Amino acid sequence: MTRRVLIGATVLGLGGIRTHLTLLCKTLQRHQIETVVFATGSHWDDETLAGLRSPFTTFVMPPNAARSRKLLSAIYCRLTWPVLMPRQAASLYCISPGGSQLLLHRLKPAGAVSVNHEIVAPPSPDSIAGQCASMLDASVANSKKVAEQMRSYWPNKPIRSIPFLTSDRPFESPAGRRHPGGSDLLRVIYLGRLVEQKRPDELVRRWQAITALPGVGPARLDVYGYDPDGKMSASLRSLISSLRLSESVHLRGEYALSELPGILDAADVVVLPSLWEGLPLVLVEAMLRGVPFVATAAGGTGELGENNPDVIVTETDWSAFEAGVAEMGRRIRAGRIDPVRLHDWAEERYGYDKVSRMWLDCLTGPHEFFRGGSEPRATVEERRELPVA
Secondary structure, three states: OOOOOEEEEEOEEEOOHHHHHHHHHHHHOOOOOOEEEOOOEEOOOOOHHHHHHOOEEEEEOOOOOOEEEEEEEEHHHHHHHHHHHOOOOOOOEEEEHHHHHHHHEEEEEEEEEEEEEEEEOOOOOHHHHHEEEHHHEEEEOOOHHHHHHHHHOOOOOOEEEOOEEEEEEEOOOOOOOOOOOOOOOEEEEEEEOOOOOHHHHHHOOHHHHHHHOOOOOOEEEEEOOOOOOOHHHHHHHHHHOOOOOOEEEEEEEOOOOHHHHHHOOOHHHHHHHHOOOOOOHHHHHHHHHHEEEEEOOOHHHHHOOOOOOOOEEEEHHHHHHHHHHHHHHHHHOOOOHHHHHHHHHHHHHHHHHHHHHHHHHHHOHHHHHHHHOOOOOOOOOOOOOOOOO
């Protein structure tokens, strides 16, 4: 087996992508698998990049002066990537589809399997992301639902579902979590990018009405998340001021991965009223720490509620979401949420041991991994042949 993996990212993004890729690089390092990361740019801070560089992990990116200019970045990559491409690799793993991924696919070593990773919804076949998914040898989706949708576009392509990595180790069962009584403050947190489709603005706008529902109030909402352009943060600050919510709603802003354990330890419930999603990493992270959630069934989120009595997944209709928050408030205050049971449910399905093994198998032994794909629509004989190893 060739102990080298190539990773292609149009841009090293923030949020769940940063969490997953940093943990993936650390996992590959732990198993002494050489990793070469090709990217056209990066939103990561220097400390994150420096912490990942090692004898096993190399980053190939344009210089800082060129990364912010698309044309210069593209020219740099087209001139340097053919020279810097290793001659052998087990796989080329492409996340954040784009034109650069197609370039890497053409340059990849003979026998390497190119893997497209779809983290949200399946792209339309005529989009750039769709063309990328069509041309690459195999695909991974974050959720079973998205994987099945992708098979409807490409029925003969090897496709499997693997969740994002959420940690670099198994989590211990939570112990001694706070149990708020009927008159205690219910600590509610929103975790996620501050973008329109996740509806943090509607959450703040309706907060007074939500806290008036039986079982919810008294309650406080803390909003955590990265704002790509600053517009949502400005809107939230305006709403908090105009609705006089400064005592019950706090805008906390972006958080570092190292801060997440403390944030979740101080929460009673996580809420995520998205209109569309992939498989939200923050919800898995919450469950692993024994924190319940209320979320809408966007993308693959519904899978997180299967046979899971300690979370609530609602329709995307806003009234259904509010009813879900009220029901969760009643369950929490009545002591009907079991944090150990919730942790065990998440650890079994999304914990480090299982998910890291799947990623290692996918990237270091892709031929065997995709031949053994789960819930395939096409038979092995009908699926596209992978490159010869």
